[in-house]
Amino acid sequence: MEFRQAQAVCIPAVHLHMTTATMPVSQKDFEKAQEQLKLLKKDPGNETKLKLYALFKQATEGPCNSPKPGMLDFVKKAKWDAWNSLGNLSQDNARQKYTELVSSLISAESAGQTKDASPEESRHDDYETIIVTTKNNITKIMFNRPERKNAINHQMYREIIKALQEAGKDDSTIAVITGNGEYYTSGNDLNNFANVQPNDMEKMAKDGAELLKEFVSCFIDFPKPLIAVVNGPAIGISVTLLGLCDIVYASDRATFHTPFSQLGQSPEGCSSYLFPKIMGLAKANEMLLFNKKLTAAEACAWGLVTEVFPDGTFQKEVWERLKAYASLPKNSLAVSKQLLRSMEKEKLHAVNSQECEVLKERWLSDECLNAIVSFFQRKSKL
Numbered sequence: 001m002e003f004r005q006a007q008a009v010c011i012p013a014v015h016l017h018m019t020t021a022t023m024p025v026s027q028k029d030f031e032k033a034q035e036q037l038k039l040l041k042k043d044p045g046n047e048t049k050l051k052l053y054a055l056f057k058q059a060t061e062g063p064c065n066s067p068k069p070g071m072l073d074f075v076k077k078a079k080w081d082a083w084n085s086l087g088n089l090s091q092d093n094a095r096q097k098y099t100e101l102v103s104s105l106i107s108a109e110s111a112g113q114t115k116d117a118s119p120e121e122s123r124h125d126d127y128e129t130i131i132v133t134t135k136n137n138i139t140k141i142m143f144n145r146p147e148r149k150n151a152i153n154h155q156m157y158r159e160i161i162k163a164l165q166e167a168g169k170d171d172s173t174i175a176v177i178t179g180n181g182e183y184y185t186s187g188n189d190l191n192n193f194a195n196v197q198p199n200d201m202e203k204m205a206k207d208g209a210e211l212l213k214e215f216v217s218c219f220i221d222f223p224k225p226l227i228a229v230v231n232g233p234a235i236g237i238s239v240t241l242l243g244l245c246d247i248v249y250a251s252d253r254a255t256f257h258t259p260f261s262q263l264g265q266s267p268e269g270c271s272s273y274l275f276p277k278i279m280g281l282a283k284a285n286e287m288l289l290f291n292k293k294l295t296a297a298e299a300c301a302w303g304l305v306t307e308v309f310p311d312g313t314f315q316k317e318v319w320e321r322l323k324a325y326a327s328l329p330k331n332s333l334a335v336s337k338q339l340l341r342s343m344e345k346e347k348l349h350a351v352n353s354q355e356c357e358v359l360k361e362r363w364l365s366d367e368c369l370n371a372i373v374s375f376f377q378r379k380s381k382l
C-alpha cells in the first residue's frame with residue numbers, strides 16, 4: 001500500500017453520533033488527526049499504514065464484515081487482515097487509537113526520531129542468544145553462541161521466532177540470517193535432550209515438536225526476501241531451512257551436513273519435500289538418508305546454494321550486494337516473493353506438520369537416545 005493510499009483511506013469523513021461518556025476522543029479530534037496525517041513528510045511504513053487503515057475502518061464502519069479477498073490479492077488481503085484483526089474493538093476505542101497513533105507519528109517526526117531518519121545500525125533489545133540489527137533496510141538476525149558453535153537451544157528457537165515475526169512487519173526490505181564466529185550453526189543443541197527424566201520424555205518430545213513446528217512455520221510464512229549468509233559450517237536444521245530461504249550465499253569455508261540417520265532422527269525444515277525438488281531425489285537421498293556432507297561448491301552445484309565467495313572477501317562482497325538489493329522497491333519484492341512461494345505454502349505447512357510428527361516419535365526411540373548419549377560421551381563427533 002502506497003503512503004498516498006493510506007492517507008486517502010483516511011479522507012472520507014463519516015460523521016458518527018456519540019455520547020461524551022463513551023467518547024474519550026471527539027469526532028473533531030478524529031477528523032483533525034486525519035488532516036494531520038496528510039502533513040506527515042515521511043512514509044511511516046507499511047505496518048503503520050495498515051494499522052491506520054484498520055483503525056480508520058473500524059472507527060467509521062465498525063468490525064470488518066466484508067468477504068475475505070483472494071489469496072493472490074495481496075494488498076486487499078493485507079488490508080482486510082489488518083481490519084479483521086481488530087475484532088470487536090469498539091468504534092470509540094478505534095477512534096482513540098487512531099488519533100493517538102497519528103499524534104505519535106507527528107511527534108516522532110518533529111523530534112526527528114522516525115526509524116528511517118538514521119542511517120546508523122540499530123540494535124534490537126531483548127535478545128540473548130541472537131543479535132538482531134537493522135541498517136540500510138536490512139534486518140540481520142545473527143546466531144550468537146559462538147563458543148557452542150552457535151548450537152540452537154530452546155531459547156534461541158524462541159528468540160528467532162520473535163525476531164522473524166518482528167522483521168516480517170518492520171520497515172526493512174529484506175532479512176538476513178547468519179552466524180557469529182567460525183560456524184554458521186551446528187544445528188539443534190543436543191542439550192535440548194539432556195537431563196530429561198524418563199517420565200518426562202513424552203512431554204519433552206511433544207513440546208519439542210510443537211516448538212519446531214512453530215519455528216519452521218515462521219520461515220514458511222516469512223513475507224519478504226529472506227537471505228542466508230552462510231559464514232561457516234552448517235549442520236542439521238540450519239541446512240534444511242536453506243530450502244525455505246530465497247537466496248543462499250556461502251563462504252567457501254562453509255560445509256553442509258544433515259546427519260539425521262546418524263543421530264537416529266529424521267529430516268525437518270520441509271527438506272523431505274524441498275530437497276528432492278531442489279537437487280533431485282538421488283542427491284537428496286545422499287544428504288538426508290546417508291549423511292553426505294557437502295562442500296560449498298557441491299552445495300552450489302546441487303542448487304542448495306546460490307553463490308559461493310572466497311572466505312577472505314565473503315563479508316565485503318556479500319554485504320555490498322545485499323545493500324544494493326535492499327534499495328529495490330520493497331513492496332514489489334514482497335509481492336514477488338509471495339507469488340513465487342504462495343502456491344506451495346499450504347503444502348509446506350502440511351509437510352512441516354508431518355515431519356514434526358515423525359520426529360516426535362524418533363526422539364523417543366532407542367536409536368536417537370543412544371546417539372545423544374554417545375555425543376555426550378564424546379564417542380561420536382560428526
Ligand SMILES: CCCCCC/C=C/C(=O)SCCNC(=O)CCNC(=O)[C@H](O)C(C)(C)COP(=O)(O)OP(=O)(O)OC[C@H]1O[C@@H](n2cnc3c(N)ncnc32)[C@H](O)[C@@H]1OP(=O)(O)O
Pocket residue numbers: 147148149151152157186187188189190191192208209211212235236237238259260263265268375380381382
Ligand atoms: C526443539 C527441538 C528441535 C529439533 C530440531 C531437529 C534438529 C536437528 C538437527 O539440527 S541435527 C544436528 C545436531 N547437531 C549435531 O549433532 C552437532 C553436534 N556437534 C558436533 O558434532 C561438534 O560439536 C562439531 C562438529 C559441531 C564441532 O566440533 P569441534 O570443532 O571439535 O568443537 P566442539 O565439539 O569442542 O564444540 C565446542 C563446544 O560446543 C558444543 N557443541 C557444539 N555443537 C553442539 C550441539 N549441536 N549441541 C550441543 N553442544 C554442541 C560442544 O559440545 C563443545 O562443548 P564443550 O566445550 O565440550 O562443553
